[in-house]
Amino acid sequence: MDIKELTIQSALEGFQKKKFTVVDVVRACLANIQKYNDDYHALLTVVDEKTLLCQAEKIDKTDYSLPLSGIPIVLKDLFTTTGLRTTAGSKVLEHYTPVYDATVVARLKAAGAIIIGKANQDAWGHGSSGENTDYIPAKNPYDPSRVPGGSSSGSAVAVALGMCLASTGTDTGSSVRGPAAFCNLVGLKPTYGRVSRYGIIAMASSFDTIGHITKTVYDNALMCEITAGKDAYDATTGDQQVPTYSQGLDGTLRGKTIGLPKEYFELKGMDPRVRDATQAAIKKMEDLGARVIEVSLPHTTVAMACYYILVPSEVSSNLARFDGVRFGCGRETFGLEAKRRVMIGTYALSSGYYDAYYQTAAKIRTLIKKDFDDVFTKVDAIVAPSSPTLPFTIGERSSDPVAMYLSDIFMCPVNISGVPAVNVPCGFVGDLPVGLQIIGPQFGEQNIYQIASVYEKATEWYKRTTPV
Amino acid sequence: MNYEPIIGIEVHVELGTASKMFCGCPADHFGKEPNTQTCPVCLGLPGALPVPNKKAVEWTILLGLALGCTINEESKFDRKHYFYPDLPKGYQISQYDQPLAIGGSLELSNNPIIQSSNNPIKKKIRIRRVHLEEDTGKLQHAVVDGQRVSLVDFNRSGVALVEIVTEPDFRSVEEVDLFTKKLQQIVRYLRISSADMEKGSMRIEPSISMRKVESRKSKVESGEYPNYRVEIKNINSFKFARKAIEYEIIRQTEMLVHGDTPTQQTRGYVEAKGVTVAQREKEEAHDYRYFPEPDIPPMRWESSQLSAISRQIGELPDAKMKRFITAYGLSAYDAGLLVETKERAEYFEQVIRQKSAVISLKTIANWIINKKVDIEKTSPAQLLEQIVESTVVSAITDSEMETIIKQVLLDNVKAAEDYKNGKAQALMFLVGQAMRLAKGKSTAEILKINIIETIKI
Amino acid sequence: MSDLLSPTEIEHIAALAHLIITTDHYELFASQLSSILVFISKLQEVPIIDVAPTSQVTGLVNVYREDVVDQARVLSQTQALSNAHQKHNGFFVVPAVFES
16 A cells, blocks of 8 residues: 555545555554655644554444545644644744634544644745745655645645645635645635635635645545535535535536636746646647637736735734734734735725725725626636646745735636636646646536546546655 | 813613624623633634624614614624734624614603603704624733733623714713613613613713804804814713713813813723723724624615514503503603513503502502512512502401401301311301402401401400 | 835834834835735726625625524633633733723
């Protein structure tokens, strides 16, 4: 059993067919943590071995009937876990131990999953590379001189290096899809409100979505079945039923119309090799039966500006509770990026500026959302690269926040409008993975999963695991 | 130069819901051990989210309707940002530009209980808005390990709070007093809060400025408000509200007379000295950076829902008082006292329904008003008994009683014998016979006692 | 519109945000905050008359909870205080806050 190749699907099968045990799998994960974490810094907190093995043994005595029986997962450190340190990647919460579980954590536990540890991330979710962690930044497992993407950096690295079989993340502007793209993994940003945010440390309340990272689309769909659905503790989750996503992945792309936003492909600064890999993937989709047409998302050019007014505004509000009284260290402990976003947000909301800044951006948001809604009357899905570039080298962008912000240009409009999107691997340039983003209409997860799955089965890029 | 006070008030009422505004913690926090009624939401823990209490919203609308307000078809919550140790999230979830209710009024009119009819104040106070928000925790000062500190208890954090804001229509302390008492009465009638100033479930914050009276001849308001106002906090009784306002009026007038403009500020009332003192405040304090609360979807109301809520208002004190005057021929004063609380008014009407023709309305009213009947402990039937007993004691003389008892025992020798031999039933028979002879001038109880005593002899 | 924010403005925003920005960081923050002014000028080129602002993308309205006590979520005093920097007799402790 090679843990780096093992999927949730094959693990469950293996358990049920007695090919190996949960204890075997957990031990393999721990071995990889032991082997790689000091170099790649994927995890900030690891649950102690004894506890994990004890949990594993218990599950090995069952008939593995729960949907995630014995599956070791890693949680992004924004996910609140009872009794298990939760840092949000920040020194402010270096010693914070929550007294309650996030709803998603409770659901995953109830489904039989084993929580192995908490993943490294850009502090508070602020970043696209992983370099804004207050701890030691994680590294790309395909090339350790490069970034793994952020902000769910550790979550992606942990799956790629076989420290777990799946991980959770949050995606506010790119933070699940970006790392998934840079690490050759499947990452979902669900529809806003599809998955409960209760217990997930908030970055931007009207943008945050709760996603996850896996090796395959099937695994991802399976996890989404478990995490999605109404939560009485989160008023922004609706009553929509949760389909059995994992059962709707077959078929072809015949009858599907895919839209390519011309503004995205016209972007200067997109690496031509990324464009080539993307276009090859689109060609493949056509071969699989899809009809591809050009569409327009006219407000793409102002999406970043809109995002970088609204998100810091909500950030400045959500970080106001960190005053060092009931938990955490004082506000002087915030890192520079956090301070920057709080300052920008405070400025944009302040008296005299609210109308010109925040309100204007909120109106632009309406227009961007409408762009997507209009396009989805014509197509089943929109396809684009997740990132306009390959994984960049560590330090290359960290001193230029505007360049850093631009790496999200294909992904953040999706958060502005609230629709779902999934990253699926679509090739390599040398050793470096390229990710394809498939965007769907609101609550269209089944649709984008199916398209991603058909493409994945025809190309199997996930089989090229990390070189280490 | 004469100055007149321009006063507006903000009233906060803690709703008596079972649970808090945005979470399921118990809302009744009075006297509880500190920090024993909190959860991730009201403690402001990272990751927690608010979900609004339906009843709190409905009760706010109920109050708004009772105050003649228009209910906004679309309403929402907003975040109001400021830093203070008793505000766990660093913002309060409140309402800014789309409150639940706007534009109502309350007529002061004649409250016979608190003002004489010699100089009755009849005035309409405009209500700007009624909105819903959450309460903060509680701060108290202490010295711990030699250091001066503040101690914070979050049991009250998140309790549903209704805020009622008036226009600056008050021109005297008396008007404020009438208004706040009337508002308290209405809130209690609606049974949405205990509205107890001493317990803090009702809080008043007057804003006062002084305006030059242009002309003593003209009674028309100049329409312009002074360019400053002073807000007073830390008032926890009607009496202190009056004292604080009176003090402020004098303080501000003195300054103006000397050519100084009072500073726009918040002042706290200091009970022990009967004065107000400036509270330290940073200039940033008033930039609340409101924006719509992203965690809570907006609220929309249909007229059918509002009608349903409106029907729950019931008869309010003014209407009830008017009805008592006409229906029962009571004086305004008596009617005012009887309707002071809904419970007392309902009690009065229950007693009326059960009474016999012999007892007058006036007597009952008199009893309830003057004899401080504990309406919780004395049932209407019991009260009637007491009334009859006391009236009857004067209605029947000792010799009349003696005659009746003698007659009954004479006419019913066998029954008297039976009773002496232990048949309790016989006594009831004798009492019945005595009642007929007494013709309503006594009660069964009194007759029974007299029969027993006479037989013993 | 491309003026840098002044140190006074930076100080004011920092005070509102309850952040301590040391003077050696003023220039850094001034230039970074000013960069958003560039974003703003881009936004202001877009015609937005009659466009309503979006503050929520779900389209949900009227989401409430019933007025019942949720005992399952109520924390014990120990739990509530468990991450506190300083506590005393069941209270959270903060440096004295002076009203006047």
